[in-house]
Amino acid sequence: MSDDHYFSADPAVPFTRESFPVDVWGHSLELVSGSGVFSRGHLDHATAMLLRELEPPVQGQFLDLGCGYGVIGLAIARAVPLATVTGVDVNERALLLANENARALGLGSRFVAALPDQIPTDMTFDEIWSNPPIRIGKEALHELLLTWLPRLRPEGRAVMVVGKFLGADSLQRWLTEQGWPTTRLASHKGFRVLETRRG
Template identity: 35%
Template structure:
């Protein structure tokens, strides 16, 4: 069965436009079949976006889908620089189009399986990870993330309690030596770990 985390979705295109209001910012996103949450901005991503504190540095959005998290943060924090990555070619194409659509001039997107094509270091990493891929895919991303964070940089993850939030908390704590739940709502947890040096 094909999933939104497939590298080259073969499902027929079914493009749509959705609107998303963030504070006083009106955003619009082109979505398509073969990408996650194509009919509306999902609850978890919205909660994550609204849980991130002020950022001025480099942001990496892993598993960006059609770009809602990274583009939202780029508009919220115009002095930051946002890089968005996804394994899904269709998602990256949509993100690139949505960057232009929303005038997110401080954002860019590229295709990458995990960190394979990522260069540079970041102050913040954010992700609404594709939990259904399983721990064998998700946990290596957690493990490698610390190598791409600057000193005192943080990773923020959204995950549902019923989909393994507690084990994700424990995993992040084992990697970083710390993890905190900074927000929760409707069964979704926002986890934060920081690379202290």
């Protein structure tokens, strides 16, 4: 397995960085991505749809679940002055880039990215935003969601973008069956935006 495999990208190993601009909610973000990180050098179609279809939140504590190099969480932090955002990922190189991007954008005081076991167990969130790692497999994805959804505060919600052909509709049904009522907010070019609320 190479060092560039998504789940083993070592931040200590030299790697190629690639920057690109992203315009979200009227703000321009210059982001740096890198080899061994999802969607290097461009904004992937699913995340672009999520950010295009939803308005920015108003305020609160947010979780960017599977944050990668930070695009969703940093977009929220830039557009919402009263937001604090925690990014979580298992890819340490992605976390390195996310925190570097936050500092470069002047958002380091309101965005921090960390490994799952570095997030305090009592930390809760008003909203969870995610382009979840569907390709880790159904069982692992279900475990991931059932780990983090209980961190939602009362009246909180999670919004996710999932490919229709990667199981968006079955995931919507499964979440509802697990006591997490989930509805479809938008559908476009094979992707669904799902909203999950506390049951």
